[in-house]
Amino acid sequence: MADSTITPRSEDYSRWYLDVIREAQLAENSPVRGCMVIRPYGYAIWEAIKDGLDRRFKATGHQNAYFPMFIPYSFIAKEAEHIEGFSPELAMVTVGGGKELEEPLVVRPTSETIIGHTFARWIQSYRDLPLLINQWANVVRWEMRTRPFLRTMEFLWQEGHTAHATAEEAIEETMQMLGVYEEMARDDAAIPVIPGEKSAIERFAGAVSTYTIEAMMGNGWALQSGTSHYLGENFSRAFDIKFLGDNNEQQYAHTTSWGVSTRFVGAVIMAHGDDQGLRLPPKMAPIQVAIVPIWRKAKEEAEVMGLANEVFQTLKQAGIRVKLDDREQLSPGYKFNDWEMRGVPLRIEIGPRDVKQNSVVVARRHLPGKEGKIFGVAVESLGDRIPELLQEVHDGLYEQALNFRNENTHDGIEDFDTFIHTAQDKGGFLKVYWAGNDEDEVKIKEDHKLTVRCYPRDDQGGPKGRCFYTGKETDRIAIFARAY
């Protein structure tokens, strides 16, 4: 049975994650250490993420382009913090066409440098700004400890790169794209995320400020699910991205970059999955509705399959991604479990009694067992009803994730002792007043594996309170958590 091979989350969350990925055929290890094969069912989720983002990027005036994957090593070295941050993670091509290269080529870990170099050529005047570019690409970071989707040596992502005349416009863009990520997470993936600024030590190498969307996974850990960086003039100065302003003076552009990667597939798995397996948000589900016919006798089969085919055609014509499970030699019970494990939002069951009543049973994946079932759904209503129910599953998944996050977010913590005990006993997000410095933050990270996930955007600027660590008064709120 499909579900018997998935470790319960409470027993071992990491094994549960790997079990789900294997059983639902999302991805698998490859012969190249740290690189995964993304299987069709997993890739279809990534395609849904891509489509949702690409549409929103274009609607906000961005254009796609493509830049070389190989970057001269000297480029990476031009921005001091950038090289410091990425140097330990680089893959280098040293031989091409059978010959040793004069200068090694870096396989891009991110493209600020090569794109910065190109922007310097494209931008001459304020009329060339803003320049709003996005790239869909693969990138490589030499990671030692990898985990499918969450951290792999090669991964797929989009990286937006923009240039603006002023700091204000660049910061506005940085926040706009953070908002786009927040919206995609909420409206497409049914994942509530916390947008906020990263602390100095968690900043992107070379950024003035980094913003993030943080999501809570099913074990209470945080997953950084997308980031947006205001790069100030750091890369403009390194790559000489200058323009003649309308005041007739040469000035440096202000740039941004922002990215979401295949890591987000991991967020979808862990934000929603349960002990039966995946639970996919309807907009991202490769299969939104699975139809399982049920019969015993040959006479029943003809009737049941007749109705099942009719329902299949109705839904297909309504633009729904529907699958009729006509596999032989498998019991309906096995099929139920199988589609549950694969996270299909709605299952339609059709038996001989349903044929008589010209109705079907619909099971909603976000509610367990009987609770999720709706009996006697009239066949003629399905064209309208199924889209409604898909929206209901979307809303249900979102609400459950939000409730779970709220239940596992702890505030009112006023001293370090309570902070540590809450983390150990309850886990989840610790929402605290925070006035510590970089060293304090590093110490907490090293001693307790708790990191500042972000300064949540919507919680800043309220009444002051006491930092649990330094005892200082502050109005800065931080979220600490264990994180992937």
Place this chain on the structure above:
Amino acid sequence: MADSTITPRSEDYSRWYLDVIREAQLAENSPVRGCMVIRPYGYAIWEAIKDGLDRRFKATGHQNAYFPMFIPYSFIAKEAEHIEGFSPELAMVTVGGGKELEEPLVVRPTSETIIGHTFARWIQSYRDLPLLINQWANVVRWEMRTRPFLRTMEFLWQEGHTAHATAEEAIEETMQMLGVYEEMARDDAAIPVIPGEKSAIERFAGAVSTYTIEAMMGNGWALQSGTSHYLGENFSRAFDIKFLGDNNEQQYAHTTSWGVSTRFVGAVIMAHGDDQGLRLPPKMAPIQVAIVPIWRKAKEEAEVMGLANEVFQTLKQAGIRVKLDDREQLSPGYKFNDWEMRGVPLRIEIGPRDVKQNSVVVARRHLPGKEGKIFGVAVESLGDRIPELLQEVHDGLYEQALNFRNENTHDGIEDFDTFIHTAQDKGGFLKVYWAGNDEDEVKIKEDHKLTVRCYPRDDQGGPKGRCFYTGKETDRIAIFARAY
């Protein structure tokens, strides 16, 4: 003026090609030798090619997946012809995370090996077949002489990889995908192509047979625009892709692979472009309609812009990719040339007289000057008329390309002397009876740069004729041409 910087095709076709790419901002050289930057206007054409192919792949039952870009060197070496073919072109990663690697990793030049290795894991029984996979990816081949889109070190492509129970099914798939390419070229790109089999020496390294679509460029040269390979058991045996047949016996799968790359953007440029610049097939044009308002006095401006905005909204709502050119400081004449150079299929001109008549002038890019203009097109008819005219431009471009190919295809050649003189004096495609062997073919290639483009599928099996080279009787027809 935009057009003054484009070299006429008759003067220097290669320079014309590079001029068009530069002026229309399709791509540019990068600081990494042999790698190009694909600019937004060029990338949008690639996106149209992708969308057209991806839709057709899915309609024929294929699924997308993603495999690692890095391949252990030992994998590449497993299939003897494959390593021989690709060995001189490999880029190798030898350093990762600051350390020398034990086994160098090859940056994929194509993925038969890593996908073959994976297929061996996925395929156990005849029930797992056919396995129909496609990948969108970047690949690297260490080329010494590069030319934007046509031949670059890194390029983007799709590579389909499928496995089948029998040779017949695999060959059927190979031909089906060749047909998909033919259809995309004809229906989306307005390019007539000649489908056919490659000669032995032009075969993909490791294939049993290679099929191609060959298109004629504006200088009469051929461009191989897509290929589809029947790989027989070559890769199954190298990677042990075996299955238990319904006869209960272990057998090797038969595999195929097929690909179209960013090279196809080059085909679009060269199949249709003229001395004014690009001429884009409407389905692939990032901008299908450009509206140019014309006025002299401020009073006229208000009226003209009012109508221009109305037309813009009408077309936008009709789902047409439309651009209102409201750039200041540029004359209408400059704008006309600019949009012509960028290959926009339809230009709408709106002046004060048009406002009075509530009509517009439409210029069709595939017909020069006055001939292409339609005067007095009623504004209220545009929602219907523009889609019709876009189809007319598509059909016109296709017909012109087909006529050009027919005019430049020479047959009835019965001796080598005529063959060489026709090639030198007239160029184009030489459609001949061919009974030569591999050595003959290599000699003609080395001495005269003429290669067998394909044995055209639709011309085989007819009456016999005399080979112009060997004098032997044969029913095999071949097309020889200069090629990119």
